[in-house]
Amino acid sequence: MASQFISKLKDLFSSKSPVDEAFFEDLSDILIEGDIGGKTAFELTEELEKRCKTVKPSSHAEVRNILQNILCESLKTVELKPEPSALNIYLMLGVNGTGKTTSAAKMADFYRQRGTDNIILAAADTFRAAAIEQLCIHGDNLGIRVVSHKHGGDPAAVVFDAADALASKGCGLVIADTAGRLHNKDNLVRELQKIDRIAASKASPGAYKKILVLDSTTGQNAFRQAEAFHEAVGIDAVFLSKHDSSAKGGCIFSVSKELGIPLAFIGSGETYTDIRFADAERFAADFFAE
Structure with a gap:
């Protein structure tokens, strides 16, 4: 295509x-x-x-x-940088299959490499047991703590406990993976709104961000995903995953222009280092590249 x-x-x-x-x-x-x-x-x-x-x-x-x-x-872009001496919470949102869990791990490594201390991954996608296991594997690989509960547990409680664990260290960053089963939208919205309330109450002022992961290969359906999540909880930024020469991610222009949501990250390959801050000029140039 x-x-x-x-x-x-x-x-x-x-x-x-x-x-x-x-x-x-x-x-x-x-x-x-x-x-x-x-x-x-x-x-x-x-x-x-x-x-x-x-x-x-x-x-x-x-x-x-x-x-x-x-x-x-x-194309609006934003550089998300954890506030120093604050309790930061970054909530990863998106439908299943977009690469949320891997993107969360990439972000954890990205910020650690840039000097953020006390990073915790929160396995708040308790609907899929595989998501908890996958995040724990990433945590082991990176040497980053993962807070998790049993399969089927309350995802908001996972975020609550991760924030408390971070608060005991004084400051840092919680990156929380969440479920994305849009086929059960009403339940998902209620679940996300509960997580949203907990995260907002636990994070330091101005240190809570909701990041939507969109798959570059999804096509125009990604815009509808952005609409649904933005309507449910409000989105602060987009992480565009699976972006390479064969997936241009043109959907982000509509998401940015029509919904006003900026692009924060570009994720490409499978390794933890395949992540970068978004740059509008580079992205526009890449859009035309073969």
Whole structure:
């Protein structure tokens, strides 16, 4: 899918056809194929057309550069940094299969490598026994403490106990994995809202963040996931997982532009170091890369 998208985009910008109404219509269709939602794709194309009328680009390459700048401007990013001398809680949210548990482990290692002391992983996805086991394995591999309860236990209680364990050390960071079974949405929403209340009450002021993990390969359905979780508990930032040359993650432009949620992290490969802070300029450039 991504290769077809890149091929069509390349063909459009290397053609000798005029930059006219048909060109912009074709571009809108191609952007939608790149997992940018229809509304955002049309708005981006309209902005491009407007700027082209003002700038009067002399080549298709110049038009492409203008579009890349527009994409960069439309993508909000944020650097999440734990507050020093505070009890920080980062809640990992998202549907099953997006890579929440692995992303939580990557973040734990990422922050530890950058000097954050007292990091605890909280296994608050008690619905899937495998999620608890997986997080414990990550904890063993990284030498990071994991707070967990039995399978089927109260996930809010896990977050409560993890926060208390951290409070005994004075400050640090709890990264909590959570369940994501959207097919049982009402129960999930109630569960997440309870966890949200507990986390908000335990974290230091300004040190609680809700991070939605979106799978780059999911396509436009990722936007609907973002809507659902944002409506349920409010999302502070996105962790875009499984992002590589074959998965462009175009959905994030719609999530950022329409929902106002910034992109915080990019996760790519399987190792703990395959994580970086999001950079709008680099992301926009990568979106066009083969």
